[in-house]
Amino acid sequence: MSFSLIVFDWDGTLMDSQARIVDCLQAAFLEVGQPRPSREAAADIIGLGLDEAMARLWPAADAAQRQRVAHHYRRHFLVDNTTPAALFPGALETLERLGAAGYLLAVATGKSRRGLDLSLAETGLAGHFQATRCADESFSKPHPQMLLEIMDELGVAPACTLMIGDTEYDLQMAANAGAGALAVCYGVHAPERLRALRPLACLNSLAAIPDWLRQTDGAAVA
Template sequence: MKPDFKLLVFDWDGTLMDSEARIVSCVRAATQDMAIETPADEQIRDIIGLGLKEALEKLFPGSDAPFKERFIDFYRHYFLHEDSTPSRLFPHVRDVLDYLASQDYLLAVATGKGRPGLNKVLQETGLAPRFHATRCADETFSKPHPEMLLQIMDELGVTPADTLMIGDTEYDLQMAINAGTHGLAVSYGVHTVDRLNQFNPLGCLDDISELSDWLKQ
């Protein structure tokens, strides 16, 4: 039987917002500014969901701290100020969040974004008031470390048994396992369904609009 969840924690990129193209564009621009070889788009997409330092370790293994700091400065400049690649909420996200709020669920975000990036998109979308707590990878450990989820649960006074982590990557689902919570996958983000299913999520949604009915089942 499915638990009666109290807290729903959402990943951001690839789960609530279709930001893949913008992230890829900003990484490509940063590599050009640093005059280094640009990874393939597939490699860049694969690190979406990780904190920037952890993402750079996967893209550029063995890179040192000064390299990472310089790259992050370039990336954030493009993401926050220069890059105009559209990033939009997936269809039905607003309606789903409105419904969940009306049902008295606690709602939160756990994201690989840095705080400036998350604040920017929360302001642009007007969704900040919908969430009771948010955590970013520059405030604590990156996914799949459980600390983001543990901090959110502690802040809101919710147990792992009452918490559902919803995301589009293996990093989200592994974080849920590491934190002792439940995991729910979405199929429309950056990682394939086969890859997600290796982490035994409770289900895999093809559209975020399915979440409300899924919770009722």
């Protein structure tokens, strides 16, 4: 293996935003007079595009009803909600180490463009990534479009691309795009679910990624 492009998922991989997303989803359902989904059900769809998430959480709803919930969710997440969401420990240091080692870095996320841009601005991480793709710009995970477009933009082949994420959707997207997949086991989906998809490894922290690359990929990561 010899990777030159590393693509990160955002929520649950780089940012600990599960509680905020779940709170906003539950509040959005209550606003339209629907029972709120359980915290477990709401967390399970993190990583999908918002339309796909609404379809799973309220399968009996029509398109207009789902759009109403999505509208309220966006308002809560982008404006009203104050639930803290912070980078996971080691996120900045890991990105700095990988960038210094010469890797191209990118993000493929189920967030909207507005949501990702807000998070990048709040965390100051925008300058670390050479490309980003969001679910409102393409098909949702696990469809490979986001990953394929990133690889095409940066001129990197699937065999040289590594997708890092915390959900089945990330790993399935990587497989569908012909890219390598590395799981992190501290996020949304349980480690046993991730390991069932046979990622290259399932790591317990972001800080472990550079060492794994050095040992597995022969990379000179300081």
